Amino acid sequence: MPRNGYFLPIVAVLGYAFLYAPIISLIVYSFNESQLVTVWSGFSTKWYGKLLQDSQILQAAWLSLKIAFTSATLALCLGTLAALVLTRFGKFRIKSLLGGMVTAPLVMPEVITGLSLLLLFIAMESLFGWPKGRGITTLILAHTTFCMAFVAVVVQSRLVRMDESLEEAAQDLGATPLRVFTDVTLPVISPALVSGWLLAFTLSLDDLVISSFVSGPGSTTLPMVIFSKIRLGLNPEVNALATIIISIVALAVFVGGWRAFSVDKKRNAVGAQTE
Amino acid sequence: MNAYLNSIKIALISTIIALLIGYPIAYYIARSSESRRNMLLMLIILPFWTSFLLRVYAWIGFLKSNGLVNNFLLQTGLISQPLVMLQTDFAVYIGIVYNYLPFMILPLYANLVKLDSTLLEAASDLGARPIVTFFTVTLPLSFPGIIAGSMLVLIPAIGEFVIPSLLGGPDTLMIGRVLWDEFFPNRDWPVASALAIVMLVVFVIPIMILRKARGAQIEVH
16 A cells, blocks of 8 residues: 555644534533623523523424434335335336436425425425415425435435345245244334434525525424524524534534444354354 | 625635635545544534534634734734624635635545555556645545535535625625525515526526546445
């Protein structure tokens, strides 16, 4: 292997600093006493107290959590179905078209997705009278739609790598297709299901643009509240909120990463023994 | 029309910057030992899981006229007047590169980590200097990764709304923002829809390239 010299490590360190400096500054200044976010005047946790009394933010956060939970769960079911069709049904006529359509929302700019979903909802309302108006229902439908694409991609990549002979063995032993799915396929792809759900959950929680298009009066999600606040400038309450969100995410990622890592280790240990 | 060209220009420049920053990082991770690799990758993905909006917000604090960067430069005496950085195209470039960097690094990493290191050894055995090896062996082989990463940055960046509206100035015209303004403040839905359709047409080319690059990558492996 050729020597790397100093260039790569230096660029990598600078790169990581670039990624993390803004996040760290957000956290540090959430403990700042002053209303002026970037001028340090002393340590204080008063913005956290303010945040906990801000009913607008709390209500929006609760609504966002409900929507994220529901749409992540729906997206998991639909996305897994889509992934199954795309990997297990062999080659069929419109497969590449379907595959393209499932993954298109991944790169589609959110303004387009949001606008087209809104126009669809309005057309549906005038045709069938459902969904009535815009609110939680349309938010959940919209979030499910774009989260589904992410779930499908995650689950699909796991299904492709899965050893199909396991399923064939179960079938040879007389299991019905449903039992093969619940007893063999599902346990094997369960890590992908978990990460797909988590991805969908965070994406839904974080979405601003699509939500703004399809939400109605009285259904303001957390990102919409944050956006309207930071449009007016820096706000120490938002820093406090950001710190809370970042801590939860960091904790979840580290626990998840650590668990995946220890599972890998176990697997390697088992593999070494059987070899 | 201006908005389209400007969006494409801003997105292209940001993609190139992201590639220049992302490539060495991806290369570094791919060449690290296996145990460090997981850690380094996790650190790349971690910011991606936190809120996009809050990551853009963090840059406001950095770039504003009494923000952290200006305070630092003023105190060290490098400048005597605060630099105007927020509400400029410069801030939009930074915002896009910052937020989309993981999308550039991950496909590049996935490609580079599979690179056969015997090829590099062969090149150096035959007397090629590291830099020559890089340009004649590594770079051409990682081309699918470069294309995939660039498209993953370029396509969403063209239609970006949050970054130009929070970090850009009033004259930073980007198509996502124009569409938003037509739709929300102006309430002109037909114009907004027409803008969206034209934007879709613009996207057909990069999406096709992306699909081809993905197909090529699958074939290689």
